Amino acid sequence: MEPKDAFLVLNLLSGIGPIRVRRMLEYFERPDRVLEASAKELQEVPGIGREMAQQIRSWEKTVDLDGEKQRMAERGIETLTLDDDDYPPALREIHDPPFLLYIKGKLLPADSAAIGVVGSRRMTHYGREQTRKLSFQLARTGFCIISGLARGIDTAAHEAALAAEGRTIAVLGSGIGNVYPPENQALADMISKNGAVISEFPVLYVPDKQSFPLRNRIVSGMSQGLLVVEAPARSGSMITANQALEQGRTVFAVPGPIDRANSEGCHRLIRAGATLVCSARDIIDDLGAELNSLALDFSAPVKTSELKRPMPDLNENEEKILQYLENGESTIDALAEALEIPAGVVSATLLQLEMKSLIKQLPGKYFTKLI
Numbered sequence: 001m002e003p004k005d006a007f008l009v010l011n012l013l014s015g016i017g018p019i020r021v022r023r024m025l026e027y028f029e030r031p032d033r034v035l036e037a038s039a040k041e042l043q044e045v046p047g048i049g050r051e052m053a054q055q056i057r058s059w060e061k062t063v064d065l066d067g068e069k070q071r072m073a074e075r076g077i078e079t080l081t082l083d084d085d086d087y088p089p090a091l092r093e094i095h096d097p098p099f100l101l102y103i104k105g106k107l108l109p110a111d112s113a114a115i116g117v118v119g120s121r122r123m124t125h126y127g128r129e130q131t132r133k134l135s136f137q138l139a140r141t142g143f144c145i146i147s148g149l150a151r152g153i154d155t156a157a158h159e160a161a162l163a164a165e166g167r168t169i170a171v172l173g174s175g176i177g178n179v180y181p182p183e184n185q186a187l188a189d190m191i192s193k194n195g196a197v198i199s200e201f202p203v204l205y206v207p208d209k210q211s212f213p214l215r216n217r218i219v220s221g222m223s224q225g226l227l228v229v230e231a232p233a234r235s236g237s238m239i240t241a242n243q244a245l246e247q248g249r250t251v252f253a254v255p256g257p258i259d260r261a262n263s264e265g266c267h268r269l270i271r272a273g274a275t276l277v278c279s280a281r282d283i284i285d286d287l288g289a290e291l292n293s294l295a296l297d298f299s300a301p302v303k304t305s306e307l308k309r310p311m312p313d314l315n316e317n318e319e320k321i322l323q324y325l326e327n328g329e330s331t332i333d334a335l336a337e338a339l340e341i342p343a344g345v346v347s348a349t350l351l352q353l354e355m356k357s358l359i360k361q362l363p364g365k366y367f368t369k370l371i
Helices: 003-012 017-029 031-036 051-058 067-074 125-140 153-163 182-193 211-222 236-246 261-271 282-287 316-327 330-341 344-354
Strands: 077-081 100-105 116-117 145-147 170-171 195-199 225-228 248-254 360-361 366-369
Touching: 003 031, 003 067, 003 077, 003 100, 017 031, 031 125, 031 261, 077 282, 116 125, 116 153, 116 211, 116 236, 125 145, 125 282, 125 316, 125 366, 145 153, 153 170, 153 182, 170 211, 182 195, 182 211, 211 236, 225 236, 225 261, 225 282, 236 248, 236 261, 248 261, 248 282, 316 330, 316 344, 316 360, 330 344, 344 360
Parallel strands: 116 145, 116 225, 145 170, 170 195, 225 248
Antiparallel strands: 077 100, 100 195, 360 366
């Protein structure tokens, strides 16, 4: 068996994980030898008990290798393993690098100049605008923007990088053939043409609570620094920030209103020593990066028109409400009064916009724009 196929088999076996695979590779040197080893030999590896050894020995009963390769071929997915020279060098350095990456798109050597961007799924208007501005400027100056394709800040970061005609990489907590959240499938397709969509999970893997923290270590691991835009004190973004610190990455944080829960995590990071960010220049100067020849006004906001995303057809009321929400979050009553539209019509229109994944309802019956 080819080593790359052996890596695929190991990845399709449940409960193995990158650390156990690394231990087995240290013992057997090659992945195909792991699959050829006897149960007794496998149990000599720390962390490999009798049950797991038997699972590896009988992999052909549970793993559909040909089916997985067909699913990859149908979707234009390739793989990189730790044995490949073009495996991301920064990711190789972390404690538990994925031994196999599924890739749709292309990774480039220049992607090593990368900034990870993370933040709340329930972003505010302020968070969205800061993410857009910073990600757009960083992408324009040559940084690859890496994020997790989640709702909120992640989506805004990817979209801004694409609008800047820069590079962006989406790291999934699901399989590439099962994009989550599903409304970001079109965005994932755009990213694969202007960067890459990557995952360590099998093609049709359904995300769970464990898969997102695993995803986050790749976001920070592939980056020179991690930018946190909005984050509650207890959130996945804060977990990612801690992972970045453990990996020796620089952490950057955007300050926010002192009375907003979404800014509490960022403020804690700043108090703990993270670099406070007001513009992309703060990140560029801190990392000692060289700007490309494109001159940028780092204080200028990014125009919404520069952020390209496929838009569904909208009626007149939908357009009016989306335009009004550019100014920030709003309630049904405030929208009705400002736009002179009956509250019942506003409520029905908001539901239509939610179904089109263009807005989101926040606690307190406030509504915010997602694009």
